[in-house]
Amino acid sequence: MRTRMGMACALSGLAIALVPTAASARPAASAASKSVITLSGSTSVAPLAVKLIKTYLRKNSGKVGFKLAQGGSDIGVADVAAGRVSIGDSSRDAKPSDPGGLVFHKIARDAICLATNPANKVGNLSQGQVQDIFSGKIRDWGQVPGATVGGPIDLVVRTPASGTQDAFQKLFLSSAKVFSSAAAKASNGLVAASVKTDKQAVGYLSYAFTSGLNDTAYQGVACNLRTAKAGQYPGSRNFWMVTRGAVSRRSAVGKFIGWVQNNAQAQKIISTEWVPLR
Amino acid sequence: MAVAAAPRERAALAEPSPSWRRGDKIAVGLCWAAGLLLCALAAAIVLYMGYKGLSLLRPELLWQRPQASADQSKTGGFLDPLIGTVVLTALGTAIALPLGVATAIWLSEFARPSWLARAVESGVEVIAGTPDIVLAIFGLVLFQQSFFAFLSLTAQGNAVFGRSFLTAGAMMALVALPFVVGSTREALQAVPRHVREASYALGKTRAATIRRVLLPACRPGIATGTVLGMGRIVGDTAIVVILLGASLQFSRVDGPPVMGDLRGTGSTLTSYVYNNSPAGEGNAPEKAYAAAFVLLLVVIGLNLAAGRLGRGRAKWKS
Amino acid sequence: MRSPWSDDRAERVLGAVASLVLITIAGMVVFVFAKAWPSFAHNGLGWFGPPGHGSVDDQLTNIFNSPADPRRYVYELGAWPLLWGTLLTTVGAVALGLAISVLAAVFLVEFAPGPIRRVMQPVVRLLAAVPSVIYGLIGILVLVPFVGNHLISLERKQSVLYVVQLSGSSLLVGVLILTVMIVPIMVAIMADALYAVPRTWTEGATALGVNRWRAMWTVSLRAARPAIIAATVLATARALGEAIMLSMVSGSQGFGPNPLDGLTFFLEPTRPLAATIVDNAEGLSVKPFGQTIYAFAAVLLVSTFFLSLGGWAAKQPLKRYGTAG
Numbered sequence: 001m002r003t004r005m006g007m008a009c010a011l012s013g014l015a016i017a018l019v020p021t022a023a024s025a026r027p028a029a030s031a032a033s034k035s036v037i038t039l040s041g042s043t044s045v046a047p048l049a050v051k052l053i054k055t056y057l058r059k060n061s062g063k064v065g066f067k068l069a070q071g072g073s074d075i076g077v078a079d080v081a082a083g084r085v086s087i088g089d090s091s092r093d094a095k096p097s098d099p100g101g102l103v104f105h106k107i108a109r110d111a112i113c114l115a116t117n118p119a120n121k122v123g124n125l126s127q128g129q130v131q132d133i134f135s136g137k138i139r140d141w142g143q144v145p146g147a148t149v150g151g152p153i154d155l156v157v158r159t160p161a162s163g164t165q166d167a168f169q170k171l172f173l174s175s176a177k178v179f180s181s182a183a184a185k186a187s188n189g190l191v192a193a194s195v196k197t198d199k200q201a202v203g204y205l206s207y208a209f210t211s212g213l214n215d216t217a218y219q220g221v222a223c224n225l226r227t228a229k230a231g232q233y234p235g236s237r238n239f240w241m242v243t244r245g246a247v248s249r250r251s252a253v254g255k256f257i258g259w260v261q262n263n264a265q266a267q268k269i270i271s272t273e274w275v276p277l278r
Numbered sequence: 279m280a281v282a283a284a285p286r287e288r289a290a291l292a293e294p295s296p297s298w299r300r301g302d303k304i305a306v307g308l309c310w311a312a313g314l315l316l317c318a319l320a321a322a323i324v325l326y327m328g329y330k331g332l333s334l335l336r337p338e339l340l341w342q343r344p345q346a347s348a349d350q351s352k353t354g355g356f357l358d359p360l361i362g363t364v365v366l367t368a369l370g371t372a373i374a375l376p377l378g379v380a381t382a383i384w385l386s387e388f389a390r391p392s393w394l395a396r397a398v399e400s401g402v403e404v405i406a407g408t409p410d411i412v413l414a415i416f417g418l419v420l421f422q423q424s425f426f427a428f429l430s431l432t433a434q435g436n437a438v439f440g441r442s443f444l445t446a447g448a449m450m451a452l453v454a455l456p457f458v459v460g461s462t463r464e465a466l467q468a469v470p471r472h473v474r475e476a477s478y479a480l481g482k483t484r485a486a487t488i489r490r491v492l493l494p495a496c497r498p499g500i501a502t503g504t505v506l507g508m509g510r511i512v513g514d515t516a517i518v519v520i521l522l523g524a525s526l527q528f529s530r531v532d533g534p535p536v537m538g539d540l541r542g543t544g545s546t547l548t549s550y551v552y553n554n555s556p557a558g559e560g561n562a563p564e565k566a567y568a569a570a571f572v573l574l575l576v577v578i579g580l581n582l583a584a585g586r587l588g589r590g591r592a593k594w595k596s
Numbered sequence: 597m598r599s600p601w602s603d604d605r606a607e608r609v610l611g612a613v614a615s616l617v618l619i620t621i622a623g624m625v626v627f628v629f630a631k632a633w634p635s636f637a638h639n640g641l642g643w644f645g646p647p648g649h650g651s652v653d654d655q656l657t658n659i660f661n662s663p664a665d666p667r668r669y670v671y672e673l674g675a676w677p678l679l680w681g682t683l684l685t686t687v688g689a690v691a692l693g694l695a696i697s698v699l700a701a702v703f704l705v706e707f708a709p710g711p712i713r714r715v716m717q718p719v720v721r722l723l724a725a726v727p728s729v730i731y732g733l734i735g736i737l738v739l740v741p742f743v744g745n746h747l748i749s750l751e752r753k754q755s756v757l758y759v760v761q762l763s764g765s766s767l768l769v770g771v772l773i774l775t776v777m778i779v780p781i782m783v784a785i786m787a788d789a790l791y792a793v794p795r796t797w798t799e800g801a802t803a804l805g806v807n808r809w810r811a812m813w814t815v816s817l818r819a820a821r822p823a824i825i826a827a828t829v830l831a832t833a834r835a836l837g838e839a840i841m842l843s844m845v846s847g848s849q850g851f852g853p854n855p856l857d858g859l860t861f862f863l864e865p866t867r868p869l870a871a872t873i874v875d876n877a878e879g880l881s882v883k884p885f886g887q888t889i890y891a892f893a894a895v896l897l898v899s900t901f902f903l904s905l906g907g908w909a910a911k912q913p914l915k916r917y918g919t920a921g
Contacts, residue, residue: 038439043559067439067543070559071878074661078882081664099664139757151750152757160657161879180651181760183849186875189559197556197741198763200753302809305699306707309809312696313703316783317712319776320719323726326734381617384610398614401621407900408624409837411873412893416624418880419631455617485606513727515840520877548729555733557844563737570730581725585718 034062035252040069041076041089042163043187044110044206045239049089051269052260064252070187073163077102080242086253088242091163091206092170103246107260108239109275110206112168113223115192115213117199120149124217130172133202136179141200149199155182156194156203164188167237168204172218208273229275239274331571334564340572344550353562356569359550362522363512363576365443365539366546370450370511375504377451378458383488385459386466406456414520417449421521430541443540446521453514454507461506465499466492498587505584512576515548522549547573628893634884635891638671643891647674652850656876660885669884677852678892681866684767684853685842686835689774693831696775697782698824702812704783705790720787723780732841735773740764740845743863752860760851760864767853768862770846774838778831785830789823790816822911829907833900839870848875869896 039049046068053066071079073090080088081099094104114130116122123146125133132138133153141147157178158165169178185191188209195201195213202216207223215223218235227233247254260266261277270276342355381398389395405413421429422440430442469492477487493500522543545553547569552558554566601609636643647655655673662670704716744764753762793816801811817824847865850872855861867875869892880886 069878075878075881082881084881097661097663136758152753154753154761154763161660180654181758183761183763184653187559189561190557193556193561194763198744297805298807298809302807305813306809309699309703309707312699313708313712313716315696316700316720316779317716320723320780323723323734323776324719326738327730377613377617380610380613384607384614388607388610390607390611394611394615394618398618401618403904404621404625404901407833407837407904409833409839409870409896409900411837411839411870412628412896413624415873415877415880415889415893416628418877419886420627452620483601484603485601488606509725513725513729515727515729516874519840519874548727551729551733552840552844555729555844556736557732566733567737570733573727574730577725577727578722581722585721 034065036065036067037087037253037256038067038069038085039076039087039089039241040071040079040085041242042073042091042239043070043189044091044164044208045073045089045107045241046070047208048108048239048270048274051272052266055265055269056256056259064256072159072161072186073166074161077242080244083244086243087257090240090242091237092166093238093240095166101245103243104240105243105257105261106238106277107241107257108270108277109228109236110208110239111223111225111228111233111275112164112171112204112235112237113207113210114202114204114216114218114235115195115210116147116202116216117149117195118212118214119199120147120202121214122146122148122202122216124220126219127172130218131174131176134173134178134182135176136181151200154198154201155179156191156198156201157182157184158191158204159184159186162186164204164206164237168235171235171237172204225271225273225275236275327567327571327574330567331574335568335571339565339568344545353565356547356550356565356572359545359547359569360572362443362544362546363548363573365544366447366450366518366522367508367511369443369447369540370454371504371508373448373451374454374458374507375500378455378503378507379462379493379500381455382459382462382466383492386463387484387488387492402456402459405452409516410453410514411516411520413449413452414517417445417517417521421445421448428541439543441521441543443522443542443544446517447540449517449521450511450514453517454504454511457507457510458500458503461499461503462496465496468499469495501587502584505580505587509577509580509584512573512580513548515552518546518549519552522546547576625897628890628897631887631890632894633887634669635671635673635888636894639673643673643675644679645674646676648672652677656850656885656888659888660879660882662882662884666883671884671888673888673891675892675895677850678867678869678872679895680852681767681846681850682836682868682870684866685770685774685846685868686832688767688771689778689835690828690832692771693775693778693782694824694828697779697786697827697831698817700779701783701786701790702809702817704787705816706808706812717787720780720783724784726777728777728838728841731773731777732844735769735841735845736765739769739773740766743769748863752863756857756860756864759854760849762860762863763847763865765845765847765865766863767846767866770842770866770868773841773845774835777838777841778834781834782827782831785823785827786820789820793819822914825907825910825914829903832903836868836896836899836903837870838868839874842868843871843874846871 049068073092076088076090077098079085081102114125134155140152141150185194188205191203191205192209195203221227221233223233228236241257243253249258267276267278339355341357343357345354385395385398418440422438424438427438429444430439474487477491522545551566551570554562652675659670704713741764743766748762797815798811801815848867849865850867851865853861853864853866873889873892876889880889
C-alpha cells in the first residue's frame, strides 16, 4: 500500500515536472551557454520590442533568450544604469538628471497622439487649447469648439515614470503643468482603456494604441505614420534602447541592437506602426 | 429575569407560546434578510461566473498557448497559465507539507523548551496574518541577493532576476504553511492519550510511535490542511504578479530539463486573469472571464476534496 | 532493517525544522523593519500626517526621482491619505460585514428552513474560497461601470472637479466587494460556534418562555462571543491585506476621501496601503522608493500584530465563561 502510494506520488511529481518541459518544447541549447538579454522600461516601446524579439528569435533560437518587463522609461533607465537589466527601453530623450555612463541607441520614431472617446469627435486642438485643457484652465467640454459631448473634462495622463509623459510635457505643454487632479495611468494600454470607457475623457498615447479611439489632430496636422515620417506632425519623439556603456558588436546585446538598427526585416517590422529610421 | 419582565412571564404562563416583542420581530426579519441576501449574492456570483464562463470558454483555449498580440483573435489560449498554476501549487505544497507536518509534530509531541514552542506558535500565527503582498515584496528582495542566484536567472550584468517558479513557490509555501500546521496539530491532538500510551507500553520509542501510529492516523487531517493550503495557493495573485516574472509563456533558463523550467518565469491563471482585466495590459475581458471560470472550477474542486477528506476522519472510541 | 531514530534525534531534527520556520518569519519581520527604517527616520511622526503641498502620489514621484547620490535621497512623505483610505475600507467593510454576518449566521443556525440551510452551508464555505482576483474581475467589469454610468452624474463630477476626478472606481465599490469577500469567512466561523453551543442551554431558555430570537441573542450569541471576536480579527486581517482586488476597483489614486463632501464621499477614489504596494512594486529597485514601500509593509505588519493582540485581549475577560475558543 505504501509503496503504491509512493509510486503514485513519484510518478505524478515526475509528470508535473515534465509538463512544462514538454510545453516549452524547444530544442536543447547548444554547448555554448545561452545568453539572456533582459529589457525593461517604456510601455510604448514594449509592443515594438515584442515584435522585434519574436522575429529575432526565429533566426537565433537557442543562442539567446529574452525577458521583457515594462514599468515606464524612467524605470528602464534606472534599471540599466544599476546593471539590473541588459537593455533599458526609453521613449524619451536623455535627461541631464539621468545617471552617467549610459549610451542611448535610437531605434525608431513614434507619434504621440491626442485621443478622445469615440463619442466625442473633436477634430483638432491647437497648442494653446491643449495647454489650457491639461493644465486645468479649460475644465468643461462646452468651452472646446468641436466637442460633441458636454460635461467636465476628465484628464487621463501617465505616471511620472513614463517617457511618454516626459515627451508630452516637452513637446505639447512646454511650460504648463499638468493639472493635479488628472488621473495618472501606468501604461498606454490603461490610458486607452480609460479613454474608451469614459465619454468625457481626453488623453495622450503612442500611435500604436489609438485604435478604437477618436484621433484628434494637433495644430491642424493629423496624427498618423505618414505625417510623422514626413516630419509634419509636431508630436513625434524618439525610441531608444539604452545600454550601460558602449556595447561591442560581438556581444549578444550588441548583435541584437545592431540587427534592430540595420536589418531590413527589422525596419519592415518597425514601419508597421512606428516610424523607421531608414 | 428582571422585575419589569414579571408581568410578561405571567402572561406567558397563561398562554403556552413565547411572546414576541416588536423589536424581536424586526430582528428576525433582519436575520431573514441577511440570510437571503447572502444566498442571493452567492447565487449571483456563481451564476454570473458560470454564465460568462460557459459562454466564453472555448475548449481550444485550454490547449492553446498564449501569444502577445494587440489583435484579440491572435492572443491564443491559456495553456501555459493553466500549467503554471499546477506547477506552482505542486511546488508550494511540496515545500510546505514536510515543513508544516514536522513543525506540527514538534509542537504537539515535544515542544521543549517552552519559550521556543510559544515562539514558533506565534511565528506561524504571524505568517497566517501577514498580507500576501508583504510576503511577495520580501521574497523579491530576498531572492535578488546573489546568494539565491541558483533559484532564478542571472542577466548579463550580473543582476539576479529574482523571479521564477522556485522563488514564487517558496513564498507560496509560507502561505500554505499555517493551514498544514493547524490541521496537523488538530489531528494530532484528537488522537487520545491512551493510543500513545499503548504504543509506549509495547516498547516503541516516541519517534517510532509518531511515525507508525500517529501519522497514519492523522492522514485525513493532514490531507485536509494540505488541500486547504493548495486552495489558498491557487487563488493567490499578489505573489504571482510580483514573483513570477509575468511572461506569458514559459521561458526556460538554460540548464537541466526540469530545473531550467522551474528557474524560469511564467504565469498562472490568477495573473492571467489580472493581466487581461481592464487593470492589466492584455485588455481581453472575454479571455479573463474564461480563465476566471476555470480558476473557479479548480478552487471548487479543491474545496470539495477538502470537505470529503475531512469527513474521513478516524473516529476514536474512548 | 534500518536502525530506528532515537527520540533525541527525532526531537532535534523536528526542533530544527520548527526553528527554521521561526527564523524565516523572524528574519522577514526584521528585514522589513530594517528596510523601512530610513523612511520613518527621515520623516518622524510626520510620516503619518498629511502630505503638505501636493499629493501623496507627487511625493512618491519625487522619492522615485531622487538623485543617485545617497546623501541626497529624497524621503519626504506624508502618508495620511493612504492610511485614511486603508482605515475607511477596512473599518467600513468589517462593520458592515459584522452586522450582516451575525444576522446571517443566526439565520443559518436557527431560522433557516431545512432545504435552505442544506444549500447555504456548502455555498458559504465555497464563497470563502473564491480567489480575490475573481471578485476584482466582477467588480471592475460590472460594478465599476455601473457606478460610473448611473451613480456619478455630471453635476457630482463638477462639484469635486478641482480636487479629484470621479470615475466608477471608488470607495463604495471597494467597501462593498470587500464586505462580500469577508462575510463568508465570518459566517462560517460564527455558525460553527453557534452550533457548538449546547442545545440544553437554548432549550432551557425557551422553556422559560423566551422566544427563539431572544434565546439566540441572550444565550447562544453571548456564548459565541470568543468566536465572533476571532472571526472579526480574521476578517479585519483579510481586509487589511487585500491588495489585488482593491487596486482593481477602488481607484488607483492616493487620495483621502473627504467626508465633508456628503454623498460624493463614497464615490471618491482611494488606494489603501496594500494596493499602493502592489501598484508601485516595480519601483522597488530604486533605493529610497523601495524603503518607502517597505515602510508601508511595516505599517501593515504592525497593524496585523496589534490586531491579533487586540483580539487576544478582547477574549481574555470571556475566558471565565468556559467556551472561549
